[in-house]
Amino acid sequence: MKVVVTGAAGFIGSHLAESLVADGHEVAGVDCFTDYYPRALKERNLERLRESPRFHLVEARLQDLDLASLLDGAEHVYHLAAQAGVRASWGREFALYADHNVLATQRLLEAALAAGRPTVVYASSSSVYGDAPSLPLREDAPCQPVSPYGVTKLAGEHLAVLYHRNHGLPTVSLRFFTVYGPRQRPDMAFHRFLKAARDGTEVTLFGDGRQTRDFTYIQNVIQANLAACAAGREAAGESFNVAFGARVSLLELLEKMAALRGEPVKPRFEPGRKGDVRDSLADVGKARRLLGYRPEVSLDEGLRRTLEALGALGTA
Numbered sequence: 001m002k003v004v005v006t007g008a009a010g011f012i013g014s015h016l017a018e019s020l021v022a023d024g025h026e027v028a029g030v031d032c033f034t035d036y037y038p039r040a041l042k043e044r045n046l047e048r049l050r051e052s053p054r055f056h057l058v059e060a061r062l063q064d065l066d067l068a069s070l071l072d073g074a075e076h077v078y079h080l081a082a083q084a085g086v087r088a089s090w091g092r093e094f095a096l097y098a099d100h101n102v103l104a105t106q107r108l109l110e111a112a113l114a115a116g117r118p119t120v121v122y123a124s125s126s127s128v129y130g131d132a133p134s135l136p137l138r139e140d141a142p143c144q145p146v147s148p149y150g151v152t153k154l155a156g157e158h159l160a161v162l163y164h165r166n167h168g169l170p171t172v173s174l175r176f177f178t179v180y181g182p183r184q185r186p187d188m189a190f191h192r193f194l195k196a197a198r199d200g201t202e203v204t205l206f207g208d209g210r211q212t213r214d215f216t217y218i219q220n221v222i223q224a225n226l227a228a229c230a231a232g233r234e235a236a237g238e239s240f241n242v243a244f245g246a247r248v249s250l251l252e253l254l255e256k257m258a259a260l261r262g263e264p265v266k267p268r269f270e271p272g273r274k275g276d277v278r279d280s281l282a283d284v285g286k287a288r289r290l291l292g293y294r295p296e297v298s299l300d301e302g303l304r305r306t307l308e309a310l311g312a313l314g315t316a
Contacts (some may be wrong), residue, residue, distance in 0.1 A: 004074045004118075006062060006108070007081035009033060010072050011183050012123065012176075012221055016047035017077055017221050021052045028070060032061040034100070036084055045183050061272055062104040067111035071118065072249045076229045080123040081106055081154070085187060086275045089149035091100070094313050101152035102159070109163045114150050115220045116293040119170045120160065124239065126177040126214075128154040135247075136283040139175070147275030157239055164237035172228040172235050174221075177243035177282050181218030181302060182309035189250075190215070190306075197257050197265045198312030207250040212279045214243040217302030220295040227291040235290050244295045245283035256300065 003020055007013040008029025020027050029049065033039050049055045056071065062081060073076065083089075083100035105122065110122050127150030128143045145151045160171035180190040196203045224242040228235055248256075251267070258265045287293035297305075307313040 001075045002073045003076045003078065004028045004030065004070060005080065006030045007077045007079075007123075008049070008057065009042035009046050011045070011181075011185050012078060012179060012218065014049065014183060015181070015218050015224050016080065017049055017055060019226070021049065021054050025054065027055045028074070029055060029057045029063065030065065030070065030081065030162045031057065031058065031059060032081070034083065036088075041186065051167070052252055062108055062250065063099065067108065068114060069187065071111055071115035071293060074115065074118045075117050077108070077112060077120045078123075078225055079120060082123065082186065084145045084149075084299055085272075086127060086149045088149055089152070090274065094116060094148045097148055097152045101149075106155050106157040106159050109159055109169060110309070112169055113163070113167050118250050119172070119232075119236075120231050121225055122156055122173045124157050124173045124175045125150065125153045126175050126241070126243070126282065127277070128157065128175060129277070129280070130279050135279060135281040136245070137241065137281060138283045139241060139286055142219050146277060148263040153243040160210050161237055170233060170236040172231075173239040174224055174228060175239060175282075176221060177216050177237045177241065177280055179216050179218060179221050181306055184306070185222065193254065193257065193265075194307060194310050194312055197261055198310055202266045202268040205250055205267050206271055206276065209254075209269065211250050211251050211276070212281065212282045213246040214245065214247045215253070215302070216243045217297040217299070217305075219297050219302075220244060223296070224287060224291065225292050227287075227293050229255045231291050238286075238292070240287040240291060241282040241284050242287060242293070244299065245282055245284045245285055246299070247279070247281040248299065256303055257307070260304055260313060
């Protein structure tokens with residue numbers, strides 16, 4: 001079948017597009033190559049995809065693109081394109097986040113109505129929750145984002161629900177929790193930790209290092225995306241947590257890295273940053289029940305694979 005992947009040159013989008021092509025689908029990828037991080041890294045993400053005749057890349061903004069042509073004949077749309085970054089979303093930069101994360105999403109949903117109502121899987125974020133008073137987080141927990149980025153991702157979820165309830169568009173929102181793996185964005189903490197460990201430099205931690213995260217390996221995220229479309233109408237209009245369902249502190253993560261590399265990883269502490277949540281942990285029971293989601297790759301295994309891909313795996 002024909003499927004569309006927005007943000008196809010990004011970390012998650014490129015992995016998802018590769019999986020879809022490997023399954024025999026025709027993939028129309030869209031990316032506008034924003035300058036949030038170097039284009040060369042995104043081009044590298046696309047190297048394997050460009051070798052396949054089943055992949056076609058459209059370089060354009062969703063806000064400007066002829067979406068009717070793009071969506072013509074598509075059965076599924078995976079909407080991963082977004083302006084990323086929690087810390088960069090404050091101040092004047094918020095206009096970019098509103099444009100790429102809210103206005104572009106609304107335009108894509110509107111176009112999907114006219115294109116025969118393909119399933120639209122929207123990439124949301126655990127940032128929509130903010131600092132929750134209790135863990136683990138369930139989808140019915142209050143959403144009180146603590147960053148402008150989180151506000152825009154929540155707005156996208158609301159739009160997806162509105163188009164489902166009012167127009168019957170089958171939409172599914174997936175709330176990703178701290179995704180990591182090969183080809184991760186260079187600004188992400190996990191990638192910075194691994195690179196510092198590989199290069200033998202200090203790892204910068206913002207805060208005391210005891211904040212916790214539910215780290216989610218990229219393969220688990222791809223599984224959830226595919227399952228969201230396979231679930232069909234039963235999952236339409238719903239939001240789902242996508243995580244491993246366990247948490248570790250950043251200091252514990254550095255200990256795991258040190259054990260795999262066979263040498264210590266030294267932290268350097270800096271003051272905490274606005275918009276960073278203290279703790280996150282997902283309840284993935286809803287995704288398990290309705291999507292059949294079973295995260296297969298644990299943190300230990302995912303960390304080993306990521307270190308290996310970065311050329312940072314030790315001999316211990």
